[in-house]
Amino acid sequence: MxxxxxxxxxxxxxxxxxxxxxxxxxxxxxxxxxxxxxxxxxxxxxxxxxxxxxxxxxxxxxxxxxxxxxxxxxxxxxxxxxxxxxxxxxxxxxxxxxxxxxxxxxxxxxxxxxxxxxxxxxxxxxxxxxxxxxxxxxxxLWWLPKEKALEFEIKIPDNTFISPLSVEHAKKIHGVWPFKAHRPIEYIENMIKYNNGVGIFDQNDKTLMAWILLNDYGSLAILQTDENYKRRGYAKIVTKALCKKFAENNMDSLSFITLGNTPSETLFEGLGFKIVDYxxxxxxxxxxxxx
Structure with a gap:
């Protein structure tokens, strides 16, 4: 060939x-x-x-x-x-x-x-x-140095727990992803299998309530909260958890945020991320x- x-x-x-x-x-x-x-x-x-x-x-x-x-x-x-x-x-x-x-x-x-x-x-x-x-x-392109992520304090709400994602969660994540028309479910499955991903779960019925993944570009991606669990701060918790995990492995954190996505921009700015390019x-x- x-x-x-x-x-x-x-x-x-x-x-x-x-x-x-x-x-x-x-x-x-x-x-x-x-x-x-x-x-x-x-x-x-x-x-x-x-x-x-x-x-x-x-x-x-x-x-x-x-x-x-x-x-x-x-x-x-x-x-x-x-x-x-x-x-x-x-x-x-x-x-x-x-x-x-x-x-x-x-x-x-x-x-x-x-x-x-x-x-x-x-x-x-x-x-x-x-x-x-x-x-x-x-x-x-939003960037956070590892030194800042190491300072994160992560408080887990009562009756919830944080855990790595597994491939069985791909169907739910892909099903509500706004860009699912551009990428098949296998894309999500591979990110979960090969990279880091974190979710916050209900302690009682193990429902996945919010999640974030590390994509094939080496950046934070697909941060989303189940519609039934919004406005509880779960997105912030999983983001901090994954950033801190990277920092403990000597990695900075970065993410791509579509211009005008105000909720994500507000969240990442509040965590100390800075825009370094477009x-x-x-x-x-x-x-x-x-x-």
Missing amino acids: EDQFKDDILRPIENDKVLELRDLYLIDWPKYCSAYYHIEMAHTWMTKYNANTKFYSVEGNFDDATLIFITREPGWNATIVYYYTLDETNARLYKGLSKTKRINWNEEICTLKHYRHQLSVAFDLAKELKLHFHYLDTTA LCWVGMKPSKNKL
Whole structure:
């Protein structure tokens, strides 16, 4: 399979080199914290859980930390392409994406999670390859240093308990998730199986009342409270619990919050999170029409 791409502009990156590239994103912390944790998480899923993810450099050059990784998720037909670079001109990044034969631009492509300086790459690709956007969303990247999370005091209300999530909870979580149309239930199941997730439960009947997960980007995600248990502070409790768990493992916490999601913005600001950047989420499909 790899022989047909032996002369391709995108060159496979050895597993140990991926982590070396990850460490280049420690610069100006926490500016690139999202890239750092995402690369680390994708590498973990690939090496430990055989995730269908491949990492590539452009022409074997690592000088500006440019890397592209391509993945497919169970239950989702789209090819997912992630990319990062420290080169704000995006020159090598654009060259790699536009010249490679590893990506079939005639099918649905999700080029998710762009830093602002990388968004122009998606627009340039769409123009050159006659693609159209079927969604474009903007989120704020909220960050909390581990030192603050270690200070959290977590008070568990009477008749409740906190516990890790299990795969049996995926059906409920996915069923009420506002973005369930974009991702299949397998996405939730994998996050629970491979990553951390925390829920708060009723002590008597073991009902899951609120939950939060760690997603495949290495960020807090899918924070939600069952409609029957809202306005009791449960979302704050599970968030603090998971952040503190990360901090105890020498990790900062981060999360992507859609602009205008006032309840989440208020909660995270109250916990000490700060906005460090804004990122865009893009989905593209082939089009016969010019943009």
